[in-house]
Amino acid sequence: MSEDEREQFWYNMRTGAVEQGFESxxxxxxxxxxxxxxxxxxxxxxxxxxxxxxxxxAADGR
Incomplete structure (x- = not known):
């Protein structure tokens, strides 16, 4: 995992928790x-x- 990836945040849809890096x-x-x-x-x-x-x-008529 790069330093940049460790500094980013993610939202875990299953738990509702905010995570830093690739925790889940x-x-x-x-x-x-x-x-x-x-x-x-x-x-x-x-x-x-x-x-x-x-x-x-809807505006495009789809």
Missing amino acids: PSVDRVGPFATREEASRALEKLRANSAKWAADD
Whole structure:
């Protein structure tokens, strides 16, 4: 693991915990995020992205 990877934060979708580095299997993690605070808001970010993509698809007639 590189130094950069050890400094990044991830949100664990299974446990709801914020992790630094690769603490859990990749299937359970989303990220990376630059800060612990950003990672703690991962679900909020995912919901916002999903809503935006759905709106974009609806506007495109999909």
